[in-house]
Amino acid sequence: MNAKFKATIELIGINPFVFVPEKILAAVLQEAGKEKGSIPIKGLINKNPYRQTLVKYAGHWRLYVNTIMLKDSPKRIGETITISIAFDPADRKLKMHPALGKALTKNKAAKENFKKLSTSRQQEIIRYISNLRTAESVERNITKAINFLSGNGSFVGRHSL
Structure with a gap:
């Protein structure tokens, strides 16, 4: 299913958003097979994917x-946009950086604490490490992550467990 609709950009807090029409939302939720949690979607906004x-x-x-x-969505509150929307069944989980996996294998306490984190928190750590550009920053931040997961220090704006 790929449904198309027009919506006006609104603001909640500092976040621009649109409501999805009820009929279209019901179809997306049915295709996703769930009514709770986040639902991955894809589509076009003003013809841009x-x-x-x-x-x-x-x-x-x-x-x-x-x-x-x-572009400039926070400045476009009140604008009406054209949206197409469809459930996106593609796997969005990131692969763990090999150096992070190795470090977790070496530190059982950190590994256990990592497993206890919510999937979104695990993905946050994986994404952060995976997006680093240099080997030095990967190594430095893996050390910080392992310390954080071991109950010492902070990492990505979060304080020790």
Whole structure:
């Protein structure tokens, strides 16, 4: 299913978003096979492709429109945009950096604490390490991550477990 609709960009807090029409939302949820948690979607905004996640917040499902999806989206509140939307079944999980996997294997406490984290928190750590550019920064940040997971220090803006 690939449904198309028009919506006006609204703001909640500092986040631009649109509501997905009920009929279309019901079809996406049915195709996803769930009504809770985040729903991966893809489509077009004003003919530009995007990948995003539908999120239920404060009792309503919302499609948050970030600047990657739509240039200057925070400045475009009140604008009506054309959106197509479809459930995205593609696997979005990132592969763990081999050096992080090796470090976790060497430190059982850190590995156990990593497993206890929510999937989104695990992905946050994996994404952070995977997006580093130099071997030095990878090594330095893996040390910080292992310390954090061992209960010492902070990492990616979070304090020790």
